[in-house]
Amino acid sequence: MHDPDSSRRTPVALDVALACVAVLGLAWVPFFCWTVSLEKDWARTAGARAVSAPSAISTTPQSEAVTPEHEQAGALVLGSPGPVAAQGALDDVFLDEIDDVLGSCLPDDDQRDGATIRLVADGKEAADGGRDTHILALEYRPPAGEPARFYEFVGLDARGFYDATGTRACSTGWRSPLAKLRRTSPFNPRRMHPILRRPMPHQGTDFGAPQGTPVYASYRGTVNFVGPHGAHGNWVAILHPDGTETGYAHLSRFAPGLQVGDQVRAHQLIGYVGSTGRSTGPHLHFSARAKETYFDAETLLRPPVAPVPETERYAFLKAKAELDQRLDAMPPLMAH
Numbered sequence: 001m002h003d004p005d006s007s008r009r010t011p012v013a014l015d016v017a018l019a020c021v022a023v024l025g026l027a028w029v030p031f032f033c034w035t036v037s038l039e040k041d042w043a044r045t046a047g048a049r050a051v052s053a054p055s056a057i058s059t060t061p062q063s064e065a066v067t068p069e070h071e072q073a074g075a076l077v078l079g080s081p082g083p084v085a086a087q088g089a090l091d092d093v094f095l096d097e098i099d100d101v102l103g104s105c106l107p108d109d110d111q112r113d114g115a116t117i118r119l120v121a122d123g124k125e126a127a128d129g130g131r132d133t134h135i136l137a138l139e140y141r142p143p144a145g146e147p148a149r150f151y152e153f154v155g156l157d158a159r160g161f162y163d164a165t166g167t168r169a170c171s172t173g174w175r176s177p178l179a180k181l182r183r184t185s186p187f188n189p190r191r192m193h194p195i196l197r198r199p200m201p202h203q204g205t206d207f208g209a210p211q212g213t214p215v216y217a218s219y220r221g222t223v224n225f226v227g228p229h230g231a232h233g234n235w236v237a238i239l240h241p242d243g244t245e246t247g248y249a250h251l252s253r254f255a256p257g258l259q260v261g262d263q264v265r266a267h268q269l270i271g272y273v274g275s276t277g278r279s280t281g282p283h284l285h286f287s288a289r290a291k292e293t294y295f296d297a298e299t300l301l302r303p304p305v306a307p308v309p310e311t312e313r314y315a316f317l318k319a320k321a322e323l324d325q326r327l328d329a330m331p332p333l334m335a336h
């Protein structure tokens with residue numbers, strides 16, 4: 001069960017660098033903190049609060065703060081089905097990301113209704129007029145019990161969301177494309193064809209599964225291909241916010257109504273296992289690429305369990321302290 005490299009190229013947007021800049025830039029950029037009204041239009045701010053922050057270069061507080069581009073901050077009260085204090089008017093994509101952070105940092109059985117959230121985020125204008133959001137820090141205050149804060153940190157080795165001490169990493173939020181993973185052939189960019197004796201890279205991971213087994217989006221993103229795609233057979237490709245594109249090949253059929261441009265959530269049904277295209281039996285060929293280069297898609301599914309390494313602890317605590325100031329500057333909403 002193998003698949004040749006696809007010659008199709010899709011443009012891949014990269015926001016990874018932006019995230020690094022957003023986090024690392026905090027070390028020297030004085031900032032404002034925006035309190036955003038919880039309305040559909042993020043541009044309508046309820047009021048802006050300036051927060052003076054010490055500069056890393058000089059310990060003297062800066063009198064002239066510069067508003068970092070795209071900065072967003074907000075507060076809301078969680079409820080079912082949507083936030084009660086936000087009157088259901090928050091940008092859907094933004095709510096998805098709150099879901100991602102809570103889903104990866106909190107236990108599944110945690111009681112979330114009535115919990116209050118404060119957060120700071122990067123929220124640049126997207127090409128389609130919407131907003132690409134990226135949470136940098138989030139405070140979760142449950143109806144009963146102790147509040148907790150989580151911080152994104154990107155260092156040399158560290159990458160992801162961590163608790164306040166940096167000693168516990170949240171999971172990545174990536175989900176398995178199948179309920180049960182049985183790997184039959186790994187990613188292998190240097191695979192040699194046994195008979196032809198020429199390189200025939202295996203650009204994804206094959207998972208054996210019976211015909212008709214549901215296939216899920218491994219992370220939220222935008223569907224950028226649905227349909228027959230050469231050796232891939234029936235193929236779905238999803239572009240994720242970090243610029244990674246995942247592919248799901250040899251499907252027997254697609255989820256009803258699925259089309260290019262659809263926004264999907266992590267673990268949303270996208271199709272069913274099959275054996276279409278160049279395939280010798282029912283299986284899912286699961287692939288991932290970034291910057292036009294395929295990498296081992298299985299690495300997306302491994303939860304990071306490592307804490308922030310000792311060598312990066314100081315940088316983490318420094319970034320955390322500045323994010324804390326911005327969280328503290330935001331008036332929390334109260335549940336009724």
Ligand SMILES: [Zn+2]
Nearest residue numbers: 002003206285
């Ligand atoms: Zn394969």
